[in-house]
Amino acid sequence: xxxxxxxxxxxxxxxxxxxxxxxxxxxxxxxxxxxxxxxxxxxxxxxxxxxxxxxxxxxxxxxxxxxxxxxxxxxxxxxxxxxxxxxxxxxxxxxxxxxxxxxxxxxxxxxxxxxxxxxxxxxxxxxxxxxxxxxxxxxxxxxxxxxxxxxxxxxxxxxxxxxxxxxxxxxxxxxxxxxxxxxxxxxxxxxxxxxxxxxxxxxxxxxxxxxxxxxxxxxxxxxxxxxxxxxxxxxxxxxxxxxxxxxxxxxxxxxxxxxxxxxxxxxxxxxxxxxxxxxxxx
Amino acid sequence: xxxxxxxxxxxxxxxxxxxxxxxxxxxxxxxxxxxxxxxxxxxxxxxxxxxxxxxxxxxxxxxxxxxxxxxxxxxxxxxxxxxxxxxxxxxxxxxxxxxxxxxxxxxxxxxxxxxxxxxxxxxxxxxxxxxxxxxxxxxxxxxxxxxxxxxxxxxxxxxxxxxxxxxxxxxxxxxxxxxxxxxxxxxxxxxxxxxxxxxxxxxxxxxxxxxxxxxxxxxxxxxxxxxxxxxxxxxxxxxxxxxxxxxxxxxxxxxxxxxxxxxxxxxxxxxxxxxxxxxxxxxxxxxxxxxxxxxxxxxxxxxxxxxxxxx
Numbered sequence: 001x002x003x004x005x006x007x008x009x010x011x012x013x014x015x016x017x018x019x020x021x022x023x024x025x026x027x028x029x030x031x032x033x034x035x036x037x038x039x040x041x042x043x044x045x046x047x048x049x050x051x052x053x054x055x056x057x058x059x060x061x062x063x064x065x066x067x068x069x070x071x072x073x074x075x076x077x078x079x080x081x082x083x084x085x086x087x088x089x090x091x092x093x094x095x096x097x098x099x100x101x102x103x104x105x106x107x108x109x110x111x112x113x114x115x116x117x118x119x120x121x122x123x124x125x126x127x128x129x130x131x132x133x134x135x136x137x138x139x140x141x142x143x144x145x146x147x148x149x150x151x152x153x154x155x156x157x158x159x160x161x162x163x164x165x166x167x168x169x170x171x172x173x174x175x176x177x178x179x180x181x182x183x184x185x186x187x188x189x190x191x192x193x194x195x196x197x198x199x200x201x202x203x204x205x206x207x208x209x210x211x212x213x214x215x216x217x218x219x220x221x222x223x224x225x226x227x228x229x230x231x232x233x234x235x236x237x238x239x240x241x242x243x244x245x246x247x248x249x250x251x252x253x254x255x256x257x258x259x260x261x262x263x264x265x266x267x268x269x270x271x272x273x274x275x276x277x278x279x280x281x282x
Numbered sequence: 283x284x285x286x287x288x289x290x291x292x293x294x295x296x297x298x299x300x301x302x303x304x305x306x307x308x309x310x311x312x313x314x315x316x317x318x319x320x321x322x323x324x325x326x327x328x329x330x331x332x333x334x335x336x337x338x339x340x341x342x343x344x345x346x347x348x349x350x351x352x353x354x355x356x357x358x359x360x361x362x363x364x365x366x367x368x369x370x371x372x373x374x375x376x377x378x379x380x381x382x383x384x385x386x387x388x389x390x391x392x393x394x395x396x397x398x399x400x401x402x403x404x405x406x407x408x409x410x411x412x413x414x415x416x417x418x419x420x421x422x423x424x425x426x427x428x429x430x431x432x433x434x435x436x437x438x439x440x441x442x443x444x445x446x447x448x449x450x451x452x453x454x455x456x457x458x459x460x461x462x463x464x465x466x467x468x469x470x471x472x473x474x475x476x477x478x479x480x481x482x483x484x485x486x487x488x489x490x491x492x493x494x495x496x497x498x499x500x501x502x503x504x505x506x507x508x509x510x511x512x513x514x515x516x517x518x519x520x521x522x523x524x525x526x527x528x529x530x531x532x533x534x535x536x537x538x539x540x541x542x543x544x545x546x547x548x549x550x551x552x553x554x555x556x557x558x559x560x561x562x563x564x565x566x567x568x569x570x571x572x573x574x575x576x577x578x579x580x581x582x583x584x585x586x587x588x589x590x591x592x593x
Contacts, residue, residue: 058488089494096492101485106507106582116493152583168493178492 003074004031005176005208006055006092010068011078013047013054013232024050026232027068030225032176037202037209039219039240041255042229049097051229052180052212056094057084073175089119093169095179095198099161099186103153109164110149113137116171136167140197159190166197176208183218195221216259220244228252290575294568298561305560306350309553310343316551320363337363350557359561360554364546369558373540377562379449380539383532384524386459391466392517398467399474400501406479415475421468430461430534447536458535462528466520473516477509484508510581518574522567527559 013025025047032038040048053059055070057077066078072091077084088094096102103112113133118124124132130149137145140163153161162182169177179198183191199222202209213219219226219240226243228236228251236249247253317333318325325333334340338349353360362369398414405411437457438446445454481487482505490504491497506513527541536542540559547555578585 053488056492058492085494088492094489094492096485096489098485102489104486104490104504104508105584106510107503108583112490115490115495115499119494154584165489172494 004033005073006032007071008055011070012067013050014065016063024232028234030227032208032210034208035206036224037211037222039211039213039223039226040229041213041219041226043214046229047232048212048229049180052178056088056092056178057081089172091174092176092178093172093174095166095169095177095182097181097184099158099165102165103161105153109151113168113171116168120172136171140167159186162186162194178210180212216255290572294572297568298564301564302557302561306347306557309556314551316363316553319550359558362555363552364550369554372555373558373562376538376540376543379537380525380527383458383537383539384521386455387462387524388517388521390459390463391470395467395470396474399471400478402475403478403482418468418471421464426461426465427530427534429464430531433457433461449537458531458537461531470516474513477512478505481505481508511578515574518570522570525566526563
C-alpha cells in the first residue's frame with residue numbers, strides 16, 4: 001500500500017498554560033489519503049483545531065509540546081520540527097477559520113497570493129506570477145479577478161476573502177488541504193458556496209482534505225470518514241454513513257440530535273438534552 | 283488629498299502663530315530686563331532707559347506685538363540683542379548643526395532600536411530578552427548629561443579615538459549623536475517590541491507561515507509591515523523634538539546648535555532671538571509631523587487622509 005498523505009499516530013499535544021499543563025490532544029491516530037476528505041468533528045474545546053494547527057506545527061513553540069508521530073508523505077514533523085517548514089506550502093496548505101483576520105491588511109491580495117505562487121515556482125517572472133494568480137482567483141470563482149488582484153483585504157467580503165485564502169492555499173499545489181472550520185465565520189449562504197468550491201476542487205485535483213468542523217451538516221456533506229472528538233480523544237470513528245446513520249457512541253448521538261430538524265410533530269432543537277433521554281426519541 | 287494638505291497647512295500656520303504669540307507674552311512675563319543684559323552691569327539708569335527706547339522696549343506689550351507681527355509679515359523677526367544681527371539669520375545659521383545632529387541621532391536610533399525591538403519581541407520573556415529590557419529601562423532613566431560625560435570620558439579621554447567637542451570633522455558627530463540616541467533607542471525599542479509582539483501573534487502571520495513563507499519574511503514583511511505606522515509616528519515625534527535642539531547634550535559637547543543658542547538667548551533675555559528660535563523650531567516640528575501623517579496612506583491602505591481629517 002502506498003504511503004498515506006497524512007499519517008497521524010498516537011498524537012498527543014500538551015499546552016503549557018499559566019495555570020498548568022493541559023493535555024489538549026490525547027493520543028489520536030488517523031490517516032488521510034489522496035482524494036479523500038477526513039473530518040474531525042467536535043464541540044469547541046474538544047481539541048480538533050489544536051490537532052490541525054499542531055500537525056502543521058503552527059502552535060507557538062514553547063507553548064505546545066507534541067509527541068507521537070505526524071507523517072506528511074512519510075516525513076515526520078514531530079521528530080523533526082524543521083521538516084514542518086518544508087511541508088507547509090508544499091505538501092500541505094491551510095484554509096483558516098476566520099478569513100477576515102487571515103490576510104495581512106497592508107498587503108494586496110495579489111502580493112499575498114503571488115507570494116505563495118513564488119514560493120512554489122521561484123523561477124517565474126512577475127508577469128507570469130500575476131497571470132497564474134489571476135487564473136487561480138478565477139478558479140475559486142472570484143468575479144473581476146484582475147481588479148481584485150490589486151485590492152486590499154478590507155475591500156473584500158468575508159466569503160470572497162475565504163475564496164482568496166483557498167486560492168493562496170492552492171497556489172502551493174498541495175497534496176493535502178487542512179481546512180480549519182473554513183466556513184464557521186461565514187453566512188450560511190456563503191458557507192454553501194465555499195464548501196461547493198472545496199468539493200469541486202477536490203474532484204478536479206484529487207487533493208486530500210482534512211476538515212475540522214463543529215457542524216455536522218458540513219461533515220455529512222463533505223466527508224468520507226469522520227472522527228468524533230471529545231476532550232482530546234476520538235470517541236468514535238467511521239465512514240460518514242455509519243457515523244451519521246448508525247452512531248454507536250452516546251456522545252455522537254447527542255451531537256446528531258443537537259442538529260435542528262424541520263418536520264411536523266418533532267421538536268426542533270435538542271441541544272443540551274441529556275444523552276440517556278435520547279434513546280427513546282430516536 | 284490637495285484639500286487635506288491645504289487644510290493641514292492652514293492648521294499648521296495657525297499652530298505656529300499661536301505658539302509664537304504665547305512665547306512672545308511669556309518671555310515678557312518672566313522676570314529679568316533685556317536692557318541690563320544688553321548695556322552691561324555698569325550701566326546707569328539713564329543708559330538703561332536709552333537702551334530700552336532703542337530696543338523698542340519702552341512701548342506697551344501690545345504695541346511691541348504689533349511691531350513684531352508687521353516684521354514677521356516681511357520675514358523679519360527682529361534684531362537679536364546679543365548678536366546685534368537679524369535674529370532669524372542667527373537661528374538659521376545654527377540650524378544646520380541641529381538638523382545634522384538630529385538626523386544622525388534618529389538614524390542611529392532607527393538602525394539600533396528597530397532590530398533590537400524586533401529581537402525582543404521574538405524572544406519575549408526569555409532571560410536574555412528580560413536582560414535587554416532592563417537595559418532599555420536603564421537607558422531611559424539615564425540623564426543625558428551623565429551618559430554624555432561618561433561617553434566623553436571613555437572615548438575622548440581614556441581611549442582618545444573621538445573628538446571631545448565641537449563639529450570640525452564628521453567624527454565629532456559620533457559622541458553627541460550616540461548620547462542623544464541612548465534615550466531614543468530605549469523609548470523606540472520598547473515601542474517596537476510591543477507593536478511587533480502584537481503583529482507576530484496576529485492570525486495572518488500564522489496563515490502566512492502555513493503558506494510556507496520564510497521566518498525572515500514573516501517578521502519583516504508581515505510583522506514590520508503592520509507595525510510601521512506607530513513606529514514611524516514615534517520616530518517622527520522624537521525627530522521633531524530633537525529639532526528643537528538638545529540643550530544639555532549641545533552644552534556638554536560644545537555643539538553649536540539651536541539648543542545652546544536658546545540657552546544663551548534666555549540668559550540674556552534676548553526676546554527677538556527667543557521668538558525667532560521658537561518660530562523656526564515650531565515650524566520644523568510641525569512640518570515633520572505633517573510629513574509623517576502624509577505617509578500614513580502609503581503604509582496602511584485602510585487610512586484615507588480626507589476621511590480622517592473630516593472625522
